[in-house]
Amino acid sequence: MNNVLVVDDEPIILEALYNTLTRMEDHELIVWKAPSADEAIEIMKSSRIDILMTDVRMPGMSGLELVGLVRKQWERCKIIILSGYSDYEYLQTALQQNVFDYLLKPVDEEVIVETITRVITEIESNMHVQELMTKAESQLQRAQSLLHRDFSEKLFAGELYAEGTIAESLEMLKLPLRCDLDVIVVVGRTDRWPRDYLLKEKLLMHYAIHNIVKEYLSSACRIVTFIENGYMVWLIQGAEDGSREDQDLITLHWYIGEMLEKIQQSIRDYLKLPVSLLLSKPNIGWPSIANTFKEMCAWLQRGIGLDEEIIFIERIDEMKPSHDSGEQSFxxxxxxxxxxxxxxxxxxxxxxxxxxxxxxxxxxxxxxxxxxxxxxxxxxxxxxxxxxxxxxxxxxxxxxxxxxxxxxxxxxxxxxxxxxxxxxxxxxxxxxxxxNKSQKQEIVDKIDAYIVESFSSEYFSLTHLAKTFQLSTSYLSRLYHSEKGISLTERMKQLRMTRAKELLLIENKKIQEVALELGFYNVPYFSKFFKKNIGITPQEFKQKYAMAPGGGPSGHGQ
Structure with missing residues (x-):
């Protein structure tokens, strides 16, 4: 799932770009639109941005200034510049900002689709499995396994309380954390291992998973990983390199929460492993780490809906600590x-x-x-x-x-x-x-009923649906597909086409009115979309099946 932000001060162009992107069926996209840089910044504050497509010349803040701000917040974001001017200075500045592409307006729909496809291909190819595995092998050989293991066992058993003892251990193991600062805790679980995996292969995969987590988060924070009772645990503190001076743990906590979906997706795509992730509340003191870890493990064991690839943030109030396994004898x-x-x-x-x-x-x-x-x-x-x-x-x-x-x-x-x-x-x-089956079916039935009721609303989108049911977009999509055997995108498309055919059969109902009622602001695009799915244009459909007084159509295909 990739988040795309489109920014242009010309309403017609903005709507055309937005409609083109939202109808791209080959890629899972969440598309945001903004008529100005200021509104784009507000969107950026509440959502991760993977791809930014922006005009250069706009009232107030320019597109290039916006690019600079977006890069500070989401440095992995890919940039596509739009301009109505073949301006050398703008092009030179864009190249200096390492933009992905520079497109001259007006831009054909095919060019937009092709460019976005190339961007997504590059995003997916940035992380190479071989590179991850080579790095994992090297880490495995260099690990100070015994000392590291002793420290983690005592830390998560609640046996390390003295600040001096913790500081000494952190320094000895060269772990980039400070004992006088609070931490954020992330706990991960590999939900299902391939049957033929041996212990060494599992350990290697744990290191590879850590490398993926580090790839996404290391620029924003200091991070240390542990493996405890089969769980992966990350202790996180803010970066000290001055790159994010204004970032406290609350902001960092939000940033990590936004990145968990991308981390989970990369692990699934490149390592072929389903992983669940749980993010603690911010401001966890060192003496509280052991209890926090036990509570998070208890919550992961319970799970919700799907029994794999869970993402949960901050909801650990109800957790109960697990019990001690007993004495060391036996x-x-x-x-x-x-x-x-x-x-x-x-x-x-x-x-x-x-x-x-x-x-x-x-x-x-x-x-x-x-x-x-x-x-x-x-x-x-x-x-x-x-x-x-x-x-x-x-x-x-x-x-x-x-x-x-x-x-x-x-x-x-x-x-x-x-x-x-x-x-x-x-x-x-x-x-x-x-x-689990009953719970999933109940959730999906509620989702489907809501879709049927709300799909024609101008505010309806996958993001709106996810927020309504308090689930991440990727988790919602997988949950729905696992129960219905059809994607959410396909379901919404079916409903739109069914409703479109009903509206077109109404006498004196104009095609433009039908398009607007279904959320299509571009009538030619609606006609193209309708023909692609039904086989004929809206006008041809209306002429062929239009309801005569006292009669009705004999049938209208799909």
Whole structure:
């Protein structure tokens, strides 16, 4: 998904450019328009800008001045300059600002489409998989793994409180953070790994993911990554190089939130991995990092709607801290149980069932004579299932099984306990999958009803729809397509064409009136759009199927 901002003080040209871009079906675009540089700046303050298409000569601030301001806020933004003058000085200044293209007005629709296509191709090719993987290999070799691991374990376990201890560790590990400043926390989870991935390959991908995050955020902040209990954690503070002197954590927090969608999309496109990301509230003090991390992990485990590629910002008030895994004794068995919990929480049923069977085979001989250790394993497994049940509020559906989670004496032997827990796990996976399906269907039905009611409004757009349902545009698009089997763009196009045909059949209804009612300000463009989808022009359709007094059309194709 790319955000495009079009700026031109001539209304006819602005509307023509806007209509051309919004009808581009081969690319997912969110298009903004502004009749002046001042209004463009207001849009820029609330939305990420990936592509700026601006006129040069406008009243007040010029297009080139606007380019400079946009570059300060969104330095990766691609610039397309429009001008009615073949002016050498303007062209020279544009080249100095490293613009993508300089187009002379009037510009044909085909040229606009071709230029935007080239811009998007360049955006997508800026990050190369091979470069990311090479950098990841190098980082893996240089990592101070043991010291780094020791620091992260203590930090996220809440065992580092003294500012002096934290400062000493940051300096020793050469981590570019300050212990006297608050941080922003981002937690990421790889939702699904390819089945053939080994531990080294997963670790390599974690580094590659970090490189993508760094590519998008490093110019605005200082950032350090950790891997803790299978989660990726980024601690972030503002940049100290003077490039953003006026930027506090609130502004930085907003900027990161705007970039999460692009980060997630790049990971999906280049690494072929689905990743969920959660952004904490700003101003997290170092003593609060451990609890914040636990709360964010608990929220990610619950998820919403789709069970993959979640993006959540600031909503961690309801989270409950996770519990300590227990004493250090019996450590290997505990680590295996922790892995089982991660598989259960991630919804990976096949891997969980296999790991569960392997776990019981591995520990049965070890604990056979040690009754207290049997109790310890039973208590931990019961806690794992109960935590899962409570987090998802599904206890009413498995009341008959709850007794087996609180009374070890109900099992005649170890094998009976294994069989009971396997049945319970299968039941839980089935319940949660059904719940997710029902939840997604309910959300999508509401979205579809809203589209049918509002699609002809002049204010209706994918951005408006996303804000109405408080979801990101990319997440909304994927959620709708996963349930309906059709894209939102295609659905809106179908509704427009159906409504267009209905309006054209009204006697004395002018084609211009139909176009305006459907949000098309350019009648020739409406005619072209109609013919592309229906096969004939609006005028031909009207002549062929126009309703006669007392009669009606015999049918009108699509």
């Amino acid at each position: 450590a290997d068995i505990k680590r295996s149980m922790s892995h089982l919990q991660n598989l259960l929480e991630s919804g990976n049923e096949d891997a969980f069932m296999q790991e569960f069977a392997d776990f019981f085979r591995a520990v049965q001989e070890f604990v056979f004579l040690e009754y207290t250790l049997q109790l310890e394993i039973y208590a931990n497994l019961s806690w794992m299932f109960l935590t899962y049940i409570n987090n998802r509020k599904i206890s009413p559906f498995i009341e008959e099984d709850l007794a087996y989670l609180s009374n070890y004496g109900l099992f005649a032997n170890w094998s009976e306990m294994e069989a009971c827990f396997l049945r319970l796990a299968a039941r839980l996976f089935s319940l949660v999958q059904g719940e």
